[in-house]
Amino acid sequence: MDQRISFITLAVADVAASRVFYVDGLGWTPELEADGVLMIRVGEHVILSLWDRDEFEEEVGRIAVADGVAPFTLAHNVATREEVDGVLELARSLGREASPAQAREWGGYTGYFADPDGVRWEIAYNPGPVGQTVLPD
Template identity: 65%
Template sequence: MAAMEQRASFITLAVADVARSRAFYVDGLGWQPIFEADEVLMLPVAERMILSLWSVEGFTAEIGAPPAPGIAPLTLAHNVATDAEVDAVLAEAAALGAPVTPAVRRDWGGYSGYFADPDGFRWEIAMNPDETGAFVLAPRS
């Protein structure tokens, strides 16, 4: 049985100016953020789905490397309930030959790592301990 369920929790875009993005989405479109900081703005966009807008610098620091040439500066996230599940999904991706950035404890309180699919698109596998993480976790079947 695969460790990674078929779902995404976050779509993260690297943006040139978080304040400008806030002015567009929040002030202009009237969307309500679930979380805001200098480097990131998180907006619920569907049931159990967050659009996360990060500064390019914060995005690069989080994933460990700038986006590869020709690959859009975005990540998809798959949230899980425990650190052990994060490690299991990353191990599964590594076994398939995917480049993996090992999981670490993050400044925001969670635990996450990354893998790249065959085309270089990055998936974050994360255990997020706060409301944002609880919001995006899919119920277990």
């Protein structure tokens, strides 16, 4: 099996609300829109799939629900600290909860915002070699 991820699928409460946030708010471009699903290319070979919760459960199985933050984040790396602040401000302008960015002990600068379903996105400036490998040319 190749070492790669092709799709990241999030079960969402309201696909239309997710579209307003990701497409109308963040300005991302859909690859595919169909009943109950919105797919957005987020990398050369990676698609973010936003899928209606009920349809997700029908195919995949019952979703576990608990209090607190989901035990994962999605990360969007940028080239400068100023870009981190700019993306977090954009999220706030869209009515989303966003933490202030902070300098991290490993040398980076990061903050988080929540999408309409509470999924946490890390916005990160990572000056190290790994951080540079994930930035577009």
